[in-house]
Amino acid sequence: xxxxxxxxxxxxxxxxxxxxxxxxxxxxxxxxxxxxxxxxxxxxxxxxxxxxxxxxxxxxxxxxxxxxxxxxxxxxxxxxxxxxxxxxxxxxxxxxxxxxxxxxxxxxxxxxxxxxxxxxxxxxxxxxxxxxxxxxxxxxxxxxxxxxxxxxxxxxxxxxxxxxxxxxxxxxxxxxxxxxxxxxxxxxxxxxxxxxxxxxxxxxxxxxxxxxxxxxxxxxxxxxxxxxxxxxxxxxxxxxxxxxxxxxxxxxxxxxxxxxxxxxxxxxxxxxxxxxxxxxxxxxxxxxxxxxxxxxxxxxxxxxxxxxxxxxxxxxxxxxxxxxxxxxxxxx
Amino acid sequence: xxxxxxxxxxxxxxxxxxxxxxxxxxxxxxxxxxxxxxxxxxxxxxxxxxxxxxxxxxxxxxxxxxxxxxxxxxxxxxxxxxxxxxxxxxxxxxxxxxxxxxxxxxxxxxxxxxxxxxxxxxxxxxxxxxxxxxxxxxxxxxxxxxxxxxxxxxxxxxxxxxxxxxxxxxxxxxxxxxxxxxxxxxxxxxxxxxxxxxxxxxxxxxxxxxxxxxxxxxxxxxxxxxxxxxxxxxxxxxxxxxxxxxxxxxxxxxxxxxxxxxxxxxxxxxxxxxxxxxxxxxxxxxxxxxxxxxxxxxxxxxxxxxxxxxxxxxxxxxxxxxxxxxxxxxxxxxxxxxxxxxxxxxxxxxxx
Ligand SMILES: Cc1ncc(C[n+]2csc(CCOP(=O)(O)OP(=O)(O)O)c2C)c(N)n1
Ligand SMILES: [Mg+2]
Numbered sequence: 269x270x271x272x273x274x275x276x277x278x279x280x281x282x283x284x285x286x287x288x289x290x291x292x293x294x295x296x297x298x299x300x301x302x303x304x305x306x307x308x309x310x311x312x313x314x315x316x317x318x319x320x321x322x323x324x325x326x327x328x329x330x331x332x333x334x335x336x337x338x339x340x341x342x343x344x345x346x347x348x349x350x351x352x353x354x355x356x357x358x359x360x361x362x363x364x365x366x367x368x369x370x371x372x373x374x375x376x377x378x379x380x381x382x383x384x385x386x387x388x389x390x391x392x393x394x395x396x397x398x399x400x401x402x403x404x405x406x407x408x409x410x411x412x413x414x415x416x417x418x419x420x421x422x423x424x425x426x427x428x429x430x431x432x433x434x435x436x437x438x439x440x441x442x443x444x445x446x447x448x449x450x451x452x453x454x455x456x457x458x459x460x461x462x463x464x465x466x467x468x469x470x471x472x473x474x475x476x477x478x479x480x481x482x483x484x485x486x487x488x489x490x491x492x493x494x495x496x497x498x499x500x501x502x503x504x505x506x507x508x509x510x511x512x513x514x515x516x517x518x519x520x521x522x523x524x525x526x527x528x529x530x531x532x533x534x535x536x537x538x539x540x541x542x543x544x545x546x547x548x549x550x551x552x553x554x555x556x557x558x559x560x561x562x563x564x565x566x567x568x569x570x571x572x573x574x575x576x577x578x579x580x581x582x583x584x585x586x587x588x589x590x591x592x593x594x595x596x597x598x599x600x
Numbered sequence: 601x602x603x604x605x606x607x608x609x610x611x612x613x614x615x616x617x618x619x620x621x622x623x624x625x626x627x628x629x630x631x632x633x634x635x636x637x638x639x640x641x642x643x644x645x646x647x648x649x650x651x652x653x654x655x656x657x658x659x660x661x662x663x664x665x666x667x668x669x670x671x672x673x674x675x676x677x678x679x680x681x682x683x684x685x686x687x688x689x690x691x692x693x694x695x696x697x698x699x700x701x702x703x704x705x706x707x708x709x710x711x712x713x714x715x716x717x718x719x720x721x722x723x724x725x726x727x728x729x730x731x732x733x734x735x736x737x738x739x740x741x742x743x744x745x746x747x748x749x750x751x752x753x754x755x756x757x758x759x760x761x762x763x764x765x766x767x768x769x770x771x772x773x774x775x776x777x778x779x780x781x782x783x784x785x786x787x788x789x790x791x792x793x794x795x796x797x798x799x800x801x802x803x804x805x806x807x808x809x810x811x812x813x814x815x816x817x818x819x820x821x822x823x824x825x826x827x828x829x830x831x832x833x834x835x836x837x838x839x840x841x842x843x844x845x846x847x848x849x850x851x852x853x854x855x856x857x858x859x860x861x862x863x864x865x866x867x868x869x870x871x872x873x874x875x876x877x878x879x880x881x882x883x884x885x886x887x888x889x890x891x892x893x894x895x896x897x898x899x900x901x902x903x904x905x906x907x908x909x910x911x912x913x914x915x916x917x918x919x920x921x922x923x924x925x926x927x928x929x930x931x932x933x934x935x936x937x938x939x940x941x942x943x944x945x946x947x948x949x950x951x952x
Contacts, residue, residue, distance in 0.1 A: 310942070310950055311725010311901055362725070362902025373725050373901030389729035390686060391659050424658035425690075452659060454634040460658045521951035523635045583904030583937040589897050 276553050281328050281489045283553065287545050288563050289327070290320040290485065293344040294542055295571045296353055297516075300343065300360055303575060304520050309360045312389075313374045316344035318515040321541035322447055323348040325488035326415055329496045333412035335383040335405070337398040339419060340375035341447075341514075342387050349384040351377070357574035363581035370584045371592075383412075392418065392425030395444070399431040402442035402505075413441040413499045421452020423466050429473075432505065436473040439504035443495055444470070446509040447482070453518045454526040467509035475505050482512035483539040486548070513539070603786065608778035610752040611641040614759035615679065617788050619649050622677060625763060628655040628668065629681030629717070638681055639719070639778055665691035668714060669699050677713045679763055684730050685718040685772070699768040700743030711766040715759070720774045720862075722812070722910070723942030724952035727901035733863035733894070735811070738770045739839040739872070745769040745793055746839040750814035752782035754837055757791030765793060774812035774862065775952075779944040794841040798850075802830025805856035805920045808847055808873050810836040813860040813892070820916035831920060839869055847873065848881050855886030856923040860916055865893040890919045904937035912941075 276283045297315045304313050316323075319341075327348040330336070338345045346356050351367065359366025360374050367377040375389045385401060388394040398416025405412040422428065423446060435442050446466050450457050457464055467477035476498065480491030488510060495506040513535045517524050549555040605613075618625045631638050633646035633654045646654040657664050661682070668678040682688040688695075699712045721731040739746045747762050747769055749755045755777060762769040799814070800821045809817040814835040821833045832850040836842065851857050857877060859870035870891040877885065892911050900906055914931035921928050940946065 304951075307950075310903060311727065311952070312730075313951075362904055370902035370904060371728075371898075371900045373727050375729070376727060376901070389727070390690075421659045424660045426660060426662055453631060454636060455630070455656055455658075459656055519951065521636075525635045584900075584902060586905065586908040586932070586937075589895060589900060589905050589909055593897055 276549065276555060278486050278489070281325070281486065283485075283545065283549060284555070284563070286324050286328065286485045287542070287549060287560070288567065289324045289348055290542055290545065291563060291567045292353065292570065293320045293324070293347050295567050296347060296357070296574070297343060299571045299575055300357070301516065303361070308579065310362070311373050312340065313360065313520050314341040314518065315514070315516045316341055318535070318541070319447060319449060319482065319512045320344060321485040321488050321545070322445070322482045322510050322512055325485045326445065326492055328489060329492055330415065331412070333405070333410050334415060335385055335401050335412060336415045336417070337385040337394045337401060338387070338417035339391060339394055339422065340387070340389050341419070342375065342377065345417065346377060346379070346384055346387075349379065349382040351379050351382050351384060353570055353574040354577040357578040358581045361578040361581070362583070363578055364584045365577070365581035369588060371588065392422040392427055394418065395422070395425070395428045396431040399435050399440060399442050402435065402440040403438070405441050406438070411500075413443060413496070415443050415445060417445045417447060419452060420446060420448040420450065420457050420466060421455065421460055423469065424460060429469070432470050432473045432475055435505040436470070436475050439502065441499050441502065442505045443499045444505060444507045446507065447512055448509055449512050449514040451514070451518070451526070454522070456526065467507050470505070470507040475507055477507035477509065479509040479511060482510035483541050484544050485541060602783055604781050605752060605784050606778065607752045607755050607780045607782070608640045610756040610782075610784045611759060611773065611778070612643055612645070613784070614756040614763070615642060615645060616648070618679070618760055618763045619645065619653060621788065624675055624677040625679065626653050626655065626676055627679050627681065628657050628664070630657050630659065630683060632656065632681050638683060639775070641778065642681070661687055661690035662693065666694040666698075669694045669712060672712050672714050673710055677763065679715045679717060681717040681719070683719055685720050685732055685734060686729050688716060688718050695744070695768060696741055700741050703767065704743060712768045713766050714768045715762045715771055716769065717771050717773055720772060721952070722774065722776055723906055723944070724950055725901045726899065726952070728898035731899040733811075733861075735770070735772050735839055736863060736867060736869040736872070739869060743767070744840065747771045747793060748811040748836065748839055749773070750777065750809075750811055750835050750837070752777075752780060752784045754791050754797070756784050757789055758793065758837060760788065761790040761793050764790065769793075772811065776812050776944040777815070779948070780815060791837065793838045794843055795837065796843070796846050797835045797837055798832060798846055799835050800831065800833040802832055803854055804829050805831040805858060805923055806847065806850040806854045807831055807833045807858045807860065807916065807920065808836065809833065809860040810839065810869070811862055813862045816913050817860055817916055819913045820920070823913065823917050824920055829920065829924065844873075844876050844880075848877065851877050851881055852884045855884055856920070857885065857889035858892060858916065858919045858923065859889060860892040860911075862910075863894060864896050865891060866896050868893055887923050890923065892916055892919055903940070903942045906942045907935050907937060907939055908932055910941075
């Protein structure tokens, strides 16, 4: 595919690749929802549908040494980091071929190879962890930066601000990304935060911040460019608040009566990140619809294959209950 | 007379009665006034008592526990709810370093009438960060009371007693108890803290149990009864304080002891029970006691492993039998990885 993409570049952002990556997340998540309904996935399952443009644009700005850490709404981040759809789906189904052998599930996956550091179920806990990863990037002088994601709800955890202080004090290469999807479970932003300008919350520690539109991949890319450059140049942390929206419930057990159907429909109809990008590709970049259909078909296959792969993957053996409780490495 | 309701309804009634009786009682927690109403345990309360007594809480567990501790010093009687015990771990400084010490350090001038409802998840993919049973940790702290109800009757009676208690109380609610039916009187009553409950009587062995394990133990004892084996079943109800008289008397009679706990084995509360029996009544033991617990592993998410993680009714039955010299088989023998055992009852379709 790559050879055909040259003319679909917005600066360094490959728009066809972005479309493909976003579509993969969208279809993967839809499939997960389906499999959940069929009883093949159980437990927690926090879908990323609606927020795809955020992680895809930011990954376009990342370099091989960089690292990523997020909370439990993590399937999109894992796919965007290049983790294999088959293995992620296997983990969702609790199978042995998942990155955590079925012991972690939806919220807890990790890939050292892809510099993806989880997958965390305790809200806000990933923020100091990401700060620590940035500390190591600085200490090792490897030029990497850490993309540390959190939700709007997570912004009320005290440890976020303890981490901000240290990050600023030591000029750590960490980009704090607030995915503001307006809700913390059933609690709207207005009901959980005294101020809605979450990006300003680093100001007291001299951390610059700004808020950007998260429903258009180009705007995310544009908005994040400066922030990433700032962090990469060694000036210290940056807070990027990205306005986005989750279409589905918080997890699968969400009665969703804290918002109206019209509200959700309104966002889907007007701001859907995939439709927005599709229109841009067709209208501004003159990409043929067929081209997009081919991508659509490809993705469908990848996702269907992942479901088949996962179903064929074995259950972990009972002995796995007692493995990996401690790391057995003696030399490091 | 013999009204039967669900565990979650029993909790709701306890909160309702407490809010009704004492205007100082306030409820706070993530989701407490919201649509999910903490699994139904706070249903209707915000409508009845208003948002100045039933509060939503930002994701700020640590500071909020401190804020509630402060409020309790000058008259509030807060009931904080944590949808999982794990989220409370962010709040342990105000409770363990502070609340638990104040009566002692400050010459009993203060009292801290806080109740901390901690809910334990199990099955349906809860996994390592949403299913831990850490009651033995809390029971280790002087100044804290630790309550572990089992029956719907005690969910209500012990919760009311916990809320009325002038000390900080950790009230641990196993999520599966919400799905359990049982007899619960209407209106106000209390189950006193500190006194275990002798649920079944027999002379062959003593089974000591707590929380959700007591529900499993009742089933096990019923099965044993059918086989002509009668045992004492003692439900601890509270771990701290704990009056062990009834346990010691029972072991004197039976000479055999099985202790069941839904927590990992090492350092668990079962060890405390067995130690007390050894220290105070060593001579009455005819056999080495047996502990039934979870393995010393974090909780797996997948059903394929969770099915072999949680001890079953059969485990309890077998433990008693083995003390009586009766041969038994591996209780996991017939369990398949795909069996739907990780749900509170077979009608459960998820999500959790
Ligand atoms: C410390 C802690 N408290 C509470 C929870 C329960 N919980 C899980 S997700 C969530 C809401 C978080 O919302 P937000 O940070 O906005 O992320 P989003 O789900 O919108 O992606 C809550 C309260 C938790 N997992 N950890
Ligand atoms: Mg949110």
